[in-house]
Amino acid sequence: xxTLPWSWPVRCRYDSAPTAAGIPVTIALSSLLAPSTMTxxxxxxxxxxxxxxxxxxxxxxxxxAGQLGSLAPPQATAIAPVIQIPNDPRYGDYACPTPLxxxxxxxxxxxxxxxxxxxxxDLPDIETQVAGAGFINFRLGDPxxxxxxxxxxxxxxxxxxxxxxxxxxxxLEFVSANPTGPLHVGHGRWAAVGSxxxxxxxxxxxxxxxxxxxxxxxxxxRLLGQSLEVRVRQLQGEDIALPEDAYHGTYLIEIAQxxxxxxxxxxxxxxxxxxxxxxxxxxxxxxxxxxTLQQLRxxxxxxxxxxxxxxxxxxxxxxAIQKTLQELEERGFLYRAKAPRGEDPKPGAEEAVYFKTxxxxxxxDRVVQKAxxxxxxxxxxxxxHRDKVKRGYHRLINILGSDHHGYVGRLNAAVGAFxxxxxxxILIGQFVKLFxxxxxxxxxxxxxxSKRTGNFVSLNDLIEDxxxxxxxxxxxxxxxxxxxxxxxxFDLDLAVKQTFDNPVVYVHYSHxxxxxxxxRLQEEEKVQLTSxxxxxxxxxxxxxxxxxxxLLLRLLALPDELIAAAEERAPHKIIRYTEAIAADFNKFxxxxxxxxxxxxDPPLAQARIxxxxxxxxxxxxxxxxxxxxxxxxxx
RNA sequence: GGGGCUGUAGCUCAGAUGGAUAGAGCAAGCGCCUCCUAAGCGCUAGGUCGGCGGUUCAAGUCCGCCCAGUCCCGCCA
Numbered sequence: 001x002x003t004l005p006w007s008w009p010v011r012c013r014y015d016s017a018p019t020a021a022g023i024p025v026t027i028a029l030s031s032l033l034a035p036s037t038m039t040x041x042x043x044x045x046x047x048x049x050x051x052x053x054x055x056x057x058x059x060x061x062x063x064x065a066g067q068l069g070s071l072a073p074p075q076a077t078a079i080a081p082v083i084q085i086p087n088d089p090r091y092g093d094y095a096c097p098t099p100l101x102x103x104x105x106x107x108x109x110x111x112x113x114x115x116x117x118x119x120x121x122d123l124p125d126i127e128t129q130v131a132g133a134g135f136i137n138f139r140l141g142d143p144x145x146x147x148x149x150x151x152x153x154x155x156x157x158x159x160x161x162x163x164x165x166x167x168x169x170x171x172l173e174f175v176s177a178n179p180t181g182p183l184h185v186g187h188g189r190w191a192a193v194g195s196x197x198x199x200x201x202x203x204x205x206x207x208x209x210x211x212x213x214x215x216x217x218x219x220x221x222r223l224l225g226q227s228l229e230v231r232v233r234q235l236q237g238e239d240i241a242l243p244e245d246a247y248h249g250t251y252l253i254e255i256a257q258x259x260x261x262x263x264x265x266x267x268x269x270x271x272x273x274x275x276x277x278x279x280x281x282x283x284x285x286x287x288x289x290x291x292t293l294q295q296l297r298x299x300x301x302x303x304x305x306x307x308x309x310x311x312x313x314x315x316x317x318x319x320a321i322q323k324t325l326q327e328l329e330e331r332g333f334l335y336r337a338k339a340p341r342g343e344d345p346k347p348g349a350e351e352a353v354y355f356k357t358x359x360x361x362x363x364x365d366r367v368v369q370k371a372x373x374x375x376x377x378x379x380x381x382x383x384x385h386r387d388k389v390k391r392g393y394h395r396l397i398n399i400l401g402s403d404h405h406g407y408v409g410r411l412n413a414a415v416g417a418f419x420x421x422x423x424x425x426i427l428i429g430q431f432v433k434l435f436x437x438x439x440x441x442x443x444x445x446x447x448x449x450s451k452r453t454g455n456f457v458s459l460n461d462l463i464e465d466x467x468x469x470x471x472x473x474x475x476x477x478x479x480x481x482x483x484x485x486x487x488x489x490f491d492l493d494l495a496v497k498q499t500f501d502n503p504v505v506y507v508h509y510s511h512x513x514x515x516x517x518x519x520r521l522q523e524e525e526k527v528q529l530t531s532x533x534x535x536x537x538x539x540x541x542x543x544x545x546x547x548x549x550x551l552l553l554r555l556l557a558l559p560d561e562l563i564a565a566a567e568e569r570a571p572h573k574i575i576r577y578t579e580a581i582a583a584d585f586n587k588f589x590x591x592x593x594x595x596x597x598x599x600x601d602p603p604l605a606q607a608r609i610x611x612x613x614x615x616x617x618x619x620x621x622x623x624x625x626x627x628x629x630x631x632x633x634x635x
Numbered sequence: 636g637g638g639g640c641u642g643u644a645g646c647u648c649a650g651a652u653g654g655a656u657a658g659a660g661c662a663a664g665c666g667c668c669u670c671c672u673a674a675g676c677g678c679u680a681g682g683u684c685g686g687c688g689g690u691u692c693a694a695g696u697c698c699g700c701c702c703a704g705u706c707c708c709g710c711c712a
Contacts, residue, residue: 048651082652082654084651084654085651086655087655087657087658088656090655091655095655097653097655100654100693101653101654103692104692110692132655133654133655133692134654135654178712215712217712218711219711219712220711220712223712349710350710352710353710354710363637363638366710367709367710368710369710370710372710374710376711377711401706402640402705402706402707403706403707405638405707406638406639406707406708408639428639428640430640430641430705430706431705481647481648482647482649483648483649485639485640485641486640486648487641489648491647494661498674499674500660500661500674500675501660505674506660506674506675508674509675512672513671513674513675516672517672520671560651561651568651568652570651572648573649573651575649576648576650576659586675586676587675587676587677589671589672589675589676590667590673590675590676591676593670594671595670596670612671635672635674
């Protein structure tokens, strides 16, 4: 095989050191879920990059030979060929429609361009064909496929990892809830999506750190502390009502009960100040959220406390927020007024300090310091993003719920004011609704998730409540299964089903099927598994059925599937891909027997065993390395 | 009033950045176990891609207008 531009050896260090300790799963999670240090030494072959590179090269050569009409060689290098998998297998394994698009610049017929490019293609072991209106179709030959399969088996848990020509240092912030109560299922979506996007970016050669911003300053924390204090006094027999805007959840009663027990046992004294109540409740809530996230197999490299932004630096006496505003002032981004620029002040309005967020695309300027001198929430947010910028990332990614889409302009300003180079990317996702079939009417009804009412299914309930019985695997799966732009209707009945209606079960079953079969082959039939892929005398893979090749091609697409999902920040594509593998595998399994062939046709048996090995490996890598699910070895 | 997102098979949703005959899973109907896990596989049926117009060789995909659903539009946190 020729040396190709993307096969350069790239070393990527990951300096995060998360652990998956304490996760109560029976199946050990792979160490590749969150590697502390990962070096991509031998990247997996991306078939799409491989073919695109070959077409690029052909375009360059053809242009230099003056065979592409009015297309000049310098323009030719700018063309990025599109490679896709055709929906009809008659059109080959991969196809390139780029000649169609080149017709205008070349002033040539698309078929003629395709023909010309085909003549310049240098692809041993790959059949090419010009077809249709100007497509180039590729059919991968067996010697090529055999090499790829062997590479898959040899790379094992590393198959799928690729290097990127432009590795970035990325900070990914997600969940970032107030530590005032249990996480809800919406938080669970961002946890699942965020952790998966982080995995995808790492597997495609980037350096990623995951961060949780703890909103632990301000009025909500005060309310939380007050609520706990009221609960404690209620338990002590005092007739006192919870204020209207307090936290009504029963979880605070449980904490109050535990506290009183500990006080009674002499383990700790009763808090005497509101601050002590706040800190106590805060600590409990944060620990609870951390535990829930860990159970959902979502780890963070940094927990960033908002309080840090409010505390004064001992040297300067200024808090990070104050320093931030000072810096904005120096750069001319602040002004003092009774209304934002372009608006008339409301009657009785007092002067406040505004930040010129409009310069960065916001619809109006925003207040950072109120008339009474206190800071707005935005001020802390700006200070936070200034901190991120100063930490030296190339790119900041924030995952937010759709209710926050109005913050995009503000956040762009918060980053843009401090650095024109750091890229801020805000991913907005739609919400999750829970549905349950009413046992009486048989109709699906929404389970409300309001904190006010007692009728509340938290993320925690979903993961570990045996009565609800969904668990972390199904929760992650369903929270990942839709595009971020699409809301999720989480079907609680479906998620607990142990039948194939439930795609998680289907995928788990497929992996277990591979494992069981391989175990049996090794233990009972004494078969030695090998990653050496053999061709027969005709230089062909000894396959007999179409299902074999279909499955192999599907498995070899892993690097490209990961690249596409990572670039689009679209974990749901991986869900789709995983389902497709399971379907292809079960079709293969049904048609292609192995045990009867061990004596009858050893080469074919061997080839099929390797397909099972490869399927197991790819499913394992996807489940444990990307999606953060378990991979059961038997069911 | 302004903005974000959505509208594709009876239901839940994909659709790889504009390409060849629009897909999957459920649900419905019919078949396949003396055979490695039938928790499986195959076949059938199901569509005005919300509507109208535009851009071009080509539109579910891009642009404009309209209709419907949903979320947002504080010196709150």
